[in-house]
Each structure stands twice: as C-alpha cells, then as structure tokens.
Amino acid sequence: MRYExxxxxxxxxxxxxxxxxxxxxxxxxxxxxxxxxxxxxxxYGLLARFQSLGLLVVEMRRLPE
Amino acid sequence: MADQQxxxxxxxxxxxxxxxxxxxxxxxxxPARPDTFxxxxxxxxxxDRALSVPLTLINGPAGAxxxxxxxxxxxxxxxxxxxxTADGTDHAPGVFWAYVLEALRTAGAPVSEEVGRPAxxxxxxxxxxxxxxxxLGRRARPAVLVLDEFECVPSPEIxxxxxxxxxxxxxxxxxxxxxxxxxxxxLHRHRAAGSIVEIRGAELAFTAEExxxxxxxxxxxxxxxxxxxxVDRTRGWAAGLRLCALxxxxxxxxxxxxxxxxxxxxxxxxxxxxxxxxxxxxxAQDLLLRVSVVERFRPGLxxxxxxxxxxxxxxxRLHRENAFxxxxxxxxxxxxxxxxxxLRTHLRERRPGLESELHRRAARWLSRSGSLRETLxxxxxxxxxxxxxxxxVDxxxxxQLLTGLRSDALGRPFARSAPGTAGPxxxxxxxxxxxxxxxxxxxxxxxxxxxxxxxxxxxxxxDSIDTRTPGDAGDIGDTADPDLAAAHLSCxxxxxxxxxxxxxxxxxxxxxKTAGQLRQAVAAERLERHPELTALLLTHLGSTLLxxxxxxxxxxxxxxxxxxxxxxxxxxxxxxxLGHLALIDWLNxxxxxxxxxxxxxxxxxxxxxxxxxxxxxxxRLVLAAVAVDRNELDEAETLLERxxxxxxxxxxxxxxxxxxxxxxxLLARGQVREALRTVQTHIPAESVSPWVEEHAALxxxxxxxxxxxxxxxxxxxxxxxARRPAHAVAxxxxxxxxxxxxxxxxxLDALPGGERGGPALTVRATLVRAQAAxxxxxxxxxxxxxxxxxxxxxxxxxxxxxxxxxxxxxRILGTGSNPYLxxxxxxxxxxxxxxxxxxxxxxxxxxVVERLSERERDVLERLAQMMSTEEIAAxxxxxxxxxxxxxxxxxxxxxxxxxxxxxxxARELRxx
Numbered sequence: 001m002r003y004e005x006x007x008x009x010x011x012x013x014x015x016x017x018x019x020x021x022x023x024x025x026x027x028x029x030x031x032x033x034x035x036x037x038x039x040x041x042x043x044y045g046l047l048a049r050f051q052s053l054g055l056l057v058v059e060m061r062r063l064p065e
Numbered sequence: 066m067a068d069q070q071x072x073x074x075x076x077x078x079x080x081x082x083x084x085x086x087x088x089x090x091x092x093x094x095x096p097a098r099p100d101t102f103x104x105x106x107x108x109x110x111x112x113d114r115a116l117s118v119p120l121t122l123i124n125g126p127a128g129a130x131x132x133x134x135x136x137x138x139x140x141x142x143x144x145x146x147x148x149x150t151a152d153g154t155d156h157a158p159g160v161f162w163a164y165v166l167e168a169l170r171t172a173g174a175p176v177s178e179e180v181g182r183p184a185x186x187x188x189x190x191x192x193x194x195x196x197x198x199x200x201l202g203r204r205a206r207p208a209v210l211v212l213d214e215f216e217c218v219p220s221p222e223i224x225x226x227x228x229x230x231x232x233x234x235x236x237x238x239x240x241x242x243x244x245x246x247x248x249x250x251x252l253h254r255h256r257a258a259g260s261i262v263e264i265r266g267a268e269l270a271f272t273a274e275e276x277x278x279x280x281x282x283x284x285x286x287x288x289x290x291x292x293x294x295x296v297d298r299t300r301g302w303a304a305g306l307r308l309c310a311l312x313x314x315x316x317x318x319x320x321x322x323x324x325x326x327x328x329x330x331x332x333x334x335x336x337x338x339x340x341x342x343x344x345x346x347x348x349a350q351d352l353l354l355r356v357s358v359v360e361r362f363r364p365g366l367x368x369x370x371x372x373x374x375x376x377x378x379x380x381x382r383l384h385r386e387n388a389f390x391x392x393x394x395x396x397x398x399x400x401x402x403x404x405x406x407x408l409r410t411h412l413r414e415r416r417p418g419l420e421s422e423l424h425r426r427a428a429r430w431l432s433r434s435g436s437l438r439e440t441l442x443x444x445x446x447x448x449x450x451x452x453x454x455x456x457x458v459d460x461x462x463x464x465q466l467l468t469g470l471r472s473d474a475l476g477r478p479f480a481r482s483a484p485g486t487a488g489p490x491x492x493x494x495x496x497x498x499x500x501x502x503x504x505x506x507x508x509x510x511x512x513x514x515x516x517x518x519x520x521x522x523x524x525x526x527x528d529s530i531d532t533r534t535p536g537d538a539g540d541i542g543d544t545a546d547p548d549l550a551a552a553h554l555s556c557x558x559x560x561x562x563x564x565x566x567x568x569x570x571x572x573x574x575x576x577x578k579t580a581g582q583l584r585q586a587v588a589a590e591r592l593e594r595h596p597e598l599t600a601l602l603l604t605h606l607g608s609t610l611l612x613x614x615x616x617x618x619x620x621x622x623x624x625x626x627x628x629x630x631x632x633x634x635x636x637x638x639x640x641x642x643l644g645h646l647a648l649i650d651w652l653n654x655x656x657x658x659x660x661x662x663x664x665x666x667x668x669x670x671x672x673x674x675x676x677x678x679x680x681x682x683x684x685r686l687v688l689a690a691v692a693v694d695r696n697e698l699d700e701a702e703t704l705l706e707r708x709x710x711x712x713x714x715x716x717x718x719x720x721x722x723x724x725x726x727x728x729x730x731l732l733a734r735g736q737v738r739e740a741l742r743t744v745q746t747h748i749p750a751e752s753v754s755p756w757v758e759e760h761a762a763l764x765x766x767x768x769x770x771x772x773x774x775x776x777x778x779x780x781x782x783x784x785x786x787a788r789r790p791a792h793a794v795a796x797x798x799x800x801x802x803x804x805x806x807x808x809x810x811x812x813l814d815a816l817p818g819g820e821r822g823g824p825a826l827t828v829r830a831t832l833v834r835a836q837a838a839x840x841x842x843x844x845x846x847x848x849x850x851x852x853x854x855x856x857x858x859x860x861x862x863x864x865x866x867x868x869x870x871x872x873x874x875x876r877i878l879g880t881g882s883n884p885y886l887x888x889x890x891x892x893x894x895x896x897x898x899x900x901x902x903x904x905x906x907x908x909x910x911x912x913v914v915e916r917l918s919e920r921e922r923d924v925l926e927r928l929a930q931m932m933s934t935e936e937i938a939a940x941x942x943x944x945x946x947x948x949x950x951x952x953x954x955x956x957x958x959x960x961x962x963x964x965x966x967x968x969x970x971a972r973e974l975r976x977x
Contacts, residue, residue: 009332012339018410029330051245052406054127054304054334 003043004034006059007050018053019046030058082167083159083186085465085597085634086438091361091393092150092164093171096136096213100385101282101307104137105275112138114262116209119231120255121241122248125266127403128304128334131243132213134269139211147172147210151217152360154438159183161223162193165210174208176200181672184633185469188676194226195939198233207239214402215244224249229939270301283310285319294327304403308337311386315344338407341389349379353389353400354415357408358423359443361399369430370423421447432456454490461587463555464597466497467562468637469679487511489518493555500559503714505566512559519552550586557583558602565605565612568717568750573609577602600629600638608645612717614755616649623649636675640666644683648722652756654790655823656691657861663688671933682708682715686722693729694825696864699972701730717750721757724748728764733865737768763795767869775803785812790822794829806837828858829866832874839873851877917958917976924951929968929977 005022011031016024022035037043050057081087112134115121123131139146149168154160162183169175180196183189201208212218228250231240242248255261271279276299277292287295299305309326316322329336342350348371355370356362367376380398383390389404400408413420424447432440437460444453457463487495492515499508560576580602584592592598607623610616626642629635643666650659663684670680685708692701705727715723724746731740744761748754762782769778778799785796793812801809813830821827835850851874858866867874917925920941927937934952938945956962959970971977 007332010330010336011332012335014339014414015332015335015407015410017414031332049406052127052403053410054302054403054407055332056126056300 001037002035002063002065003037004032004061004063005046005050005057007031007033008056008058011055015053018049034063081633082163083157083183083633084438085462085468085595085632088164088167090171091395091397092152093148093168094394095140095146095148096132096150097392097394098133098137098140101279101310102133102137103275103279103282105134108134108264108268109138111262111264111268115239115241116207118260118262119235119238119240120250120260121239121262121264122252123241123243123264123269124247125245125264125269126302127245128302128307128401129266129269130303131245131269133303134264135211135213135241135243139209142209144206144209145172145174147174147208148213149211150213151215153217156218156220156223157186158189158220158223158226159186161218161220162189162197162226166197168210169208172208182633184636185676185679189226190671191939192671192933192935194230195233195935198230198238199945201230201234201237204237207237209239209241211241211243213243215242215248216246219246219249221249233939269303271296271299271303271306272301276301276306279306280310280313283314285310285313285323287323291323291327295323298327298329299333302333304401305333305337308334308341312337312340312344315341334403334407338404339411342408342411348373348375349383352376352379353383354408354412355419355423357400357405357412358420358446359427360439361393361397363396363398365434366427366430369426425449425452428452428456432459437462451488451491454488454494458490458493458555459551461551461554461591461595461598463493463497463558464595464601465634466494467501467558467601468597468634469501469676487514489515489522489552492518493552493559496559497555500562500566503566503716505563508559508566509563512556512563515552515559516556519549519556522549550583551591554580554583554587554598558598558605561602561605561609565609565718566716568609568612568748568752568754570609570613570615570752572751573606577606595634596630596632597634597638600626600635600642603629604638604642604645607642608716608718611645611649612721612750612754613752616652616756620646620649636670637679640670640675640680641683644687645718647687648683648718650823651687651690651825652791653822654826655861656694656825656863658823659687660691667931668933671936682710683719683722686719686726689726690722690729693726693733694865695862696733696868697969698730698733700969701726705730717748717754720746720748721754721760724757725760728760732764732767732771733868735771737771740764741768759789759792763791766795766799770799770802775799779803779805785815790816790820790826790830794826794833797833798829801833801836801840806840809833810837824857824861825863825866828854828863831857832866832870835877836870836873839877844877848877917955921951921955921958922976924948925955925967925971926977928952928955928964929971 008030010026010029011024011033016031016033019033022033024031024033026032037046047057112121112123115138123135125131136148139148147165147168149164151161160183166176166180166182176197177200180200181190181193183193218224227240231238231250242250252261273289273292273296276296277287277289280287280292280295295306295309299309309323312326313319313322326337342353345353352367352371356367359366359370362370364377364380367380368374380390384392384398389400389408390398391401392398399405409420424443428440428443428447428449429452431443437456440456441453444450444456457466492511496508496511496515499505499511502508557576557580561573561580564570564573564576603622603626607619607626610619610622623642623646627639627646629639631639643662647659647662647666650656650662666684667680685704689701689704689708692698692704705723708723724743728740728743731737731743741764744764748757765781766778769775769781779796782792782796782799785793793816797809797812800806800812813833816830821830831850831854835847835854838844838850839847854866858864923941924937927940932940934945934948938948941948952964952967956967959967959974961967961970968977
C-alpha cells in the first residue's frame with residue numbers, strides 16, 4: 001500500500017534520512033512524505049517514529065495503487 | 066576512570082527482578098527539575114485532583130513537559146509517591162510488576178510480604194495481583210503511583226492487570242499515568258464514572274505569558290506580541306521553547322534570532338536541535354552524538370565512547386545549561402528522549418558505520434562495571450556474539466538460560482548467529498539453549514564443540530604459565546586461569562544436565578566433581594550472585610542419581626537443592642527437586658508425604674507465578690500415582706493428561722514416572738494388556754534404571770496373577786532381595802497366590818526392620834500375612850492383621866491394596882466385630898449390611914443433594930481447576946470472604962469437609 005503523510009514544517013535533509021523508506025518533498029510550510037508501506041505494523045511504527053522525533057503529522061492518506 | 070567499578074546504586078540493593086537482574090534504581094528516582102524549570106500553578110492545581118480519583122492521565126507529545134510537571138508535583142506533595150519510569154523491557158508482565166512493587170518499597174509504602182513477588186519475567190500470577198489490590202485497599206492513605214513514559218508499555222495484558230488492581234484496590238490506590246499515547250485502560254468507563262483526571266496536550270501547551278516568563282529565566286525579555294508569535298510558532302511546545310531559548314542565548318543578537326525563527330518554516334525540533342548542536346564546541350557535539358546509542362550513561366562510559374577523557378566537564382556543563390542532558394542521580398545521566406532520537410539520526414548520517422562500534426565499546430565498558438543486562442543488549446546490538454556470550458559465561462549467568470528466566474531475551478538474538486563459527490562461549494550458550502529445550506542431540510553437539518575449544522585454550526594457557534602436563538583434568542581447579550574457570554564451570558553444569566537427559570549417572574558424577582573443584586577457582590561473590598547455578602547442579606545430579614536407583618544419594622543432593630536461597634532464579638530447580646523428592650517418597654511407600662511435597666511445590670510456584678509450561682511434570686505424575694493408590698481413578702487420569710508439557714520431551718525420570726502412573730491406572734481399571742504394553746515402553750537412556758525395571762516386573766507379575774498364572778507371576782519377579790521392599794512384598798504376594806505360603810512369609814520376615822518402607826508397602830505386606838493366616842485357618846490373627854492394615858492405611862487413604870486383595874478379605878471383614886470405622890475412613894462400602902456412620906455408595910445416583918446455586922456452581926467449577934480461594938475471588942470479581950461463604954454452603958450441600966472431597970463428590974454426582 002502506498003501512503004502519503006503530511007508533516008507540519010520543513011523537514012531537514014538530515015532528519016529526512018530517518019525515513020529512508022520514504023521519499024519526501026518540501027511544500028510551502030509542510031513536508032510531504034510518501035512511499036510504499038509494508039503493512040499495518042510498519043504504519044504504526046512510522047507514526048511512533050514521527051512522534052519520537054517531535055514531528056507533527058497533519059494529514060495521512062492512502063494513495064490509490 | 067573514577068566511576069569505573071562499583072556499579073553505583075545497584076550494588077547496594079540485594080533484590081533483583083525476575084530476570085535475575087538488579088533493579089535499576091534510577092528508574093525509581095524523581096527526575097531532577099532544571100534550575101530554569103517553570104512551575105505553572107494552573108497545572109499543579111489541576112493535578113492535585115489526582116488525589117481524589119483513582120486514575121490520572123498526563124497525555125501529550127514528546128517534550129511537552131509531562132514528566133517535569135509530574136515530578137514537580139510529586140516532589141512537593143509532602144507524602145510518599147512511588148515513581149517508576151517505564152522502559153522497553155517492561156513488556157514482560159512479571160518484570161513490570163516486580164518494578165511496581167519495588168517502586169512502592171523504595172517510596173516507603175511497601176506492600177506486605179504476603180503479596181509475594183513475580184518470579185517469572187513473562188507472567189504474573191493473578192492471585193498475586195489480587196493480593197496486591199487487597200493490600201492497597203486496606204490502606205488508610207492511598208498509595209500514589211506515577212508511571213512515567215508509560216507509552217513504553219504497550220502491552221494490553223499489563224493494561225488489563227493495572228485496571229484490575231486499580232479497580233479492586235478501590236480507594237487505596239491513586240495511579241498517575243504519564244504517557245505520549247493513549248493507554249489501553251478502559252478510559253471511557255472512567256470518564257463516565259467521573260473517576261479520571263486528564264491533562265492533555267492543549268492544557269500542557271505554554272501560554273504567551275508563561276512563555277515570556279520561561280524565556281525571562283534564560284535572560285531573554287520578550288514583548289507580549291513577540292511571546293504570542295513564538296507560542297504560535299512552537300504551538301506552546303515546551304521542548305521547542307526551551308531549545309529556542311538556548312539557541313537565542315547562544316546567538317550574538319537574540320532578538321533578531323527569535324524574529325527569524327518565528328518567520329521560519331522548518332519543523333521545530335529538527336531545526337532547533339541542529340541549531341543548538343551546531344553552536345556546541347566540536348568535542349561536545351561528538352559526545353552528544355556518541356552517547357545517543359546508550360539509554361543512560363556515566364562520564365566514564367561517555368569517555369569510553371569518545372575515546373577521550375573530557376566527558377565529566379562537558380556533561381556537567383550541558384546539564385547546567387539544560388541542554389539535552391538530564392541527571393538521573395548518582396552520576397548517571399541520560400539524553401532527553403526526544404533529542405536522543407534526533408541525535409541518533411544525526412549520528413547515522415554523519416558517521417555511518419560508527420553505531421555498531423559504539424555498541425561494542427558500550428558493551429565492553431558495561432561488562433567491566435558489572436551490568437550484565439545492558440552488556441548483553443549492547444553486545445547483541447553490535448552483533449558481537451562471542452563477546453556477548455563470553456560476558457554471560459564469565460558472569461556465571463549460564464544457569465539463567467536453564468531457569469527459563471533469560472532464555473527468551475537471549476535465545477532469540479543468538480539464534481540469528483551462524484553456529485559453525487561459534488567460539489567456546491557461544492557454543493556454551495547454544496548448548497544451554499538446546500538442552501533447556503531438551504533438544505539433546507543438538508545440545509550435545511554444541512557442548513562437545515565448546516569442550517574441545519576450551520581444552521585447547523586451557524592447554525595454551527597452562528603452557529604459558531608452567532610446564533604441567535596439558536589437560537590434567539584433576540588439577541583443573543588449581544591451574545585454570547579465573548576467566549577460563551567460569552567457562553569450565555558452565556561446561557560442567559551443562560554436562561550434568563546432559564547426563565540427566567541421557568540417564569548417565571557416571572557422567573553426572575564426574576561433571577559434578579569437576580564442578581566442585583572449579584567452584585574454588587571462581588570468585589565467591591559471583592557464585593553468591595548466581596544461586597541458581599548451585600541449585601541446578603544439585604537438581605540435575607539428584608535427578609540422574611534417582612534414575613540410577615541411588616535413592617539416598619539422590620535425596621541428599623535434591624534436599625540440598627531445595628534448601629538453596631529462595632530467589633526467583635532458583636525457583637525452577639527447587640520446584641523440580643521437590644517433585645523428585647516426592648517421587649522418592651512414593652517409591653519408598655509414603656504417598657502422603659509425596660503428596661505434601663508436590664502440593665508445597667505447586668503452591669509456591671503458583672504464588673510466585675511460575676508459568677505452567679515450566680512447572681515440572683514429575684509432580685503431577687506423582688500425584689497421579691498417589692491417586693491410583695487411593696483408588697481415585699478419574700482424578701489420576703486427569704492428572705496424567707495434564708502432566709504432559711507439549712513440545713517438551715520428558716527426561717528419563719519423568720518418562721518413567723509417566724509409565725508407572727499410567728500402568729498402575731490401567732491395572733486398576735482391569736486393562737491388563739494395556740498396562741503390560743505400557744511398561745514395555747522403551748526409555749532412551751544410557752543406563753538402565755533398577756526401579757523402572759523392577760516396576761515393569763511388578764506390573765507383569767500382577768498381570769499374571771490377574772490371569773491366574775501364579776507360577777509365571779513368581780517367575781517374572783526373579784530372585785528377591787531384602788533391600789527392595791516393594792519387590793519383596795510383590796514376590797511374597799505372588800508366592801502366596803501360587804500356594805507357597807511358607808516361602809511368602811520367609812520373604813517378608815527377611816526384610817530388615819528399617820527397610821520396610823512406608824504404609825503403601827507395609828499395608829500390602831500385612832495383608833499378605835493376613836491372607837496367609839486366613840489360609841492356615843487362623844481367622845482371629847487374620848482379622849487382627851486386617852484391622853492393623855486398615856489402621857495403617859487410614860491416614861494416607863490407601864484403598865487400592867484392599868481392593869486388590871481378593872475375595873478372602875471381604876469374607877473376613879463381613880464377620881468382623883466392628884470394622885466399620887476403618888471401612889468408613891477408607892470410604893469403601895463394606896459388604897452386606899449398612900453400618901452406622903456409613904457413607905452412601907459413591908456412584909449412587911439416588912443420593913439427594915440440595916440444588917447448588919449458580920454462584921456456588923461457579924465456585925465449585927473453579928475449585929475443580931485447582932484454583933485457590935484468592936484466585937477464585939479474583940476470577941469472579943468477588944471478595945475472598947464471599948468465596949468462603951459459597952464454599953461453606955457447597956460443603957454443606959455435598960456433605961463434605963474438604964475441598965478435594967467436594968470436587969470428588971461433585972464429579973461422582975455428575976455435578977461437574
């Protein structure tokens with residue numbers, strides 16, 4: 001399944017490397033991370049990592065295949 | 066390095082968690098508040114309401130200031146607060162609850178001894194939680210427990226247990242959960258009942274005024290507008306404000322800096338941390354990145370990670386400036402969890418590949434300061450298996466792999482390593498793992514591999530010390546260097562276990578002797594720290610000697626094992642030893658004593674929470690054999706069914722116990738051919754066991770007797786020996802049946818006074834004499850002897866010998882003066898007329914029983930599952946007294962006075 005996750009603020013290149021499995025693009029005042037997510041465990045793991053890095057998830061949606 | 070050796074707080078605390086690791090005292094201490102901490106009265110006032118409700122939730126993102134709020138509140142509350150910082154290892158309920166109990170103790174609000182403590186990391190006995198709740202519930206002032214970083218404990222099982230304790234402790238407990246994520250407790254129910262106080266992210270956020278005050282304490286003055294803009298930008302996030310203050314402080318023009326930050330678009334933590342980090346001197350940056358791989362550190366450990374010696378100064382400066390570093394007390398520090406995560410990302414990016422080297426260095430430093438758990442964790446994280454295994458072996462902790470305590474934590478990472486390349490320590494660990502799983506073949510392969518490598522090593526080391534003949538095993542205790550002694554001792558322990566599993570007494574004795582010599586060569590302090598090593602050695606040796614039929618020697622080893630320190634780590638071997646001692650009692654004809662030992666072992670295992678899969682099957686098998694002696698055949702069958710542990714093949718003694726109990730049951734049920742087939746089951750072992758062989762002969766003899774083949778019954782027993790009472794009694798019985806009365810009596814007379822065994826044997830012997838007297842026409846003597854036998858059998862309720870005795874016995878009892886008393890105590894129905902005090906025939910469907918209420922039936926069902934009163938109470942959510950009331954009325958309705966009788970009676974009346 002492919003997901004797209006919207007983070008509040010510009011994510012530095014360095015911190016983006018904490019998510020090697022996702023691509024990212026910096027928007028006006030947000031960062032969009034997107035990519036293949038293996039399963040639900042991966043999804044929840046990602047959410048926990050966002051939280052532990054102090055990142056605010058503002059939107060998250062599954063992309064059509 | 067000043068802080069190199071004594072491991073600070075841990076060394077002074079004798080108690081340990083169920084994994085055998087000392088409690089980490091830093092997890093019980095209130096986190097220190099930095100000088101710049103801002104007390105926010107509105108939150109404190111809200112939090113004060115925690116004292117009037119059972120559950121309080123402080124819920125917010127990382128760095129929202131949850132922990133400091135709770136710590137500040139707790140520190141100024143003026144009453145004891147039990148504080149526990151959860152960590153990732155608390156997934157295991159046993160460990161979690163052990164830490165909770167220790168937190169209460171540390172806070173000066175200990176629970177009573179009767180509550181007990183969890184013995185197994187992976188589980189906690191429900192009754193223990195019920196006792197804990199009851200203990201808390203009795204308190205005049207509720208115990209306040211704060212669980213910080215509760216998001217580390219995602220286990221639904223623990224959440225359920227917490228809810229259970231909270232519910233039953235009623236007013237005796239105030240729980241404060243500090244967590245980033247919503248806990249799995251039934252919050253909706255608490256909300257509906259108004260029994261919860263919640264402080265959530267929005268409330269934790271700083272207001273503009275608070276932000277201005279906070280920045281003022283950093284020497285930065287802000288206008289109202291600037292403060293509002295900053296709060297807007299950071300969403301009032303405490304960590305963001307703190308970083309912001311630090312970065313501004315370090316900049317040449319703080320005000321401009323703040324303005325620029327407000328206008329920026331970066332993610333707050335990411336950006337600010339990089340800013341603050343980049344302004345640190347290079348040594349401090351390097352140190353921060355490197356310590357991010359450990360959970361907690363001391364200056365010495367930080368030095369080991371950086372390879373320099375400036376850590377002490379840097380850390381105290383960072384702490385003073387409130388930048389990243391938190392003080393845990395007693396010169397232990399940790400990084401703020403939020404920054405640790407980001408710093409690790411920086412580390413990976415800036416110094417790729419360094420992480421595993423850092424884990425390796427941490428493992429080496431920690432192994433020298435004595436923290437085995439952390440050593441193992443970092444050794445495994447570095448993928449340095451041989452070092453990790455070596456740390457375990459050198460610590461003499463190999464026994465923990467055999468008590469089920471550490472096997473999960475260690476077995477899994479080790480499973481990933483390549484076995485072909487294993488060094489001696491690694492081979493020992495793999496051997497221990499396989500032998501514990503009773504995979505004898507693979508275990509022996511690893512053990513042999515370890516032995517070969519160790520022998521080579523000791524030859525090398527001996528050569529370098531002196532010119533003694535290499536491999537002189539007799540002197541190993543004197544010559545081996547201390548490092549190798551631990552490995553050799555571990556090896557000897559595994560040898561004894563291997564000997565037990567393969568039934569080879571010689572091997573066991575040799576290894577036990579070697580172990581005895583090696584004990585001199587290892588540090589006494591390590592042996593004391595690992596009582597399980599001694600307990601396991603004695604248990605395995607005892608089991609092997611028992612198999613070999615050397616019952617007295619076995620008993621002395623096993624009794625020593627039982628007397629070992631009552632530590633969670635020795636629970637399994639002590640339990641196992643008690644089961645074996647019970648078997649010895651049973652073999653010697655003392656079923657009552659055997660039963661008592663098993664019940665003692667079971668109740669201890671239940672109280673401390675040893676998981677059923679680890680409980681020794683031998684105990685249930687002995688109970689089954691005792692039940693057959695008492696003619697409680699259905700119970701024996703149930704016990705036999707429940708004694709098998711799936712996926713764990715029995716050792717020889719257990720296999721023999723199963724064969725004996727099931728063949729006796731089959732004989733009692735008249736299934737002679739099946740009984741004979743059962744005793745012919747082959748038990749793989751290197752030596753034969755005399756009592757197992759003897760038993761096979763006894764069953765064969767009984768089968769022949771049942772078929773009327775008296776000569777064959779005598780034949781199959783072979784020559785008699787005065788030293789084997791069970792055999793002698795059976796031989797006398799067979800000869801009597803074959804008509805050789807004189808010979809039968811001669812055999813019994815030849816038994817020396819002290820060797821006649823317990824009632825199970827003497828009752829049978831007396832019955833043989835009675836039958837002989839009866840046959841000789843001396844009815845008076847026969848009756849006297851039968852009465853004697855009945856009296857001897859009474860205490861142990863031995864019914865089987867009487868049921869097996871044959872028709873002559875009924876005739877004698879039918880003519881007796883007043884044997885009803887004895888008959889009644891045996892719960893057997895005398896033939897002919899009904900006497901006074903006589904009970905209804907067990908299977909009689911006509912017996913009128915007052916109908917049981919639904920609740921009474923619930924209690925009875927749980928009773929049948931061998932649950933204790935406390936467990937039943939916990940399970941039914943009622944008080945212990947209520948259960949007792951139900952039990953009393955069940956007893957009355959069934960006309961019994963004991964639990965076991967109630968269950969039996971209910972089964973016979975088909976109520977269960």
